[in-house]
Amino acid sequence: MHLKAEQVEVLNEVSSLNQLYDFIDAFALRAGLADDARRTVSVVVEELFANTVSYGYPTGSPDQIILRLSLTGDKIEICLTDHGIPFDTAASTATDFEGQSTEDRRVGGLGLFLVHQLSETVSSHHHNGTNFTQIVVSRSKTDMSG
Template sequence: MAADVETVIVRNDIAELPAVYAALEAFAGTVGLTDAVRRTLLLVVEELFSNTVSYGYPDGGKDEIEVSAALGPDHVELTLADRALPFDSSAPPAGPAEVDDLDAMGIGGLGLFLVHQFADTVVTERTGGVNRTRVLLPTRPD
């Protein structure tokens, strides 16, 4: 089952995002994800990775972030592990305000909201200074 798992370790730098994408694109190709699931996987990792890199290191500390994807019977399990400031991604944020007016539209917290909308499960655990966020993305059709 080794082929059904992909892991990449990168620096806590947004410039590393293409390396994360490349690993997950390879995983998607190997396990035969549909385009829809592949896109969701890439969107979710982008939101989580960019959140961590943007807000998790206010003092500019260096870190390595481990990103892995594994194929389950009816889901993809995406895991990010880092030593950033504690942050609980499992708390579902409020959705966008119900507005139909451009001026009233805001996007604060939208990234994590999207993650929760697409995922069946979002769990963050912190052990020994390591944040480990695990996301289950359904692979079955709705």
């Protein structure tokens, strides 16, 4: 099944997450995504967007962030486009949170760690002041333990 890419454009503020959730829910409904896949997409988008908004705009400059979702076969592609400080999401994590003790645990970085663990591929690149972050997640994830 190929669902034409759908996108939404929101302000770079954390409250825009409400709009993104509505957009994801509507996309999932039209694409016939199972709950597992919808939840994975939601978690990935939330982490990426929250991270971008929190660290990408130290001077508070307004921006429009675009989220695009598309479904091709068994793959869901998530693409986030922003104009904040470039951040190399693809290379952002090597932390083994499962190996940490309770006392040593730090939550910082956990969001991007989750993104990597829940995704098949994570890539990011920058061009002319625009950052593109592309994530591919599986639509039918029966084993996420890898």
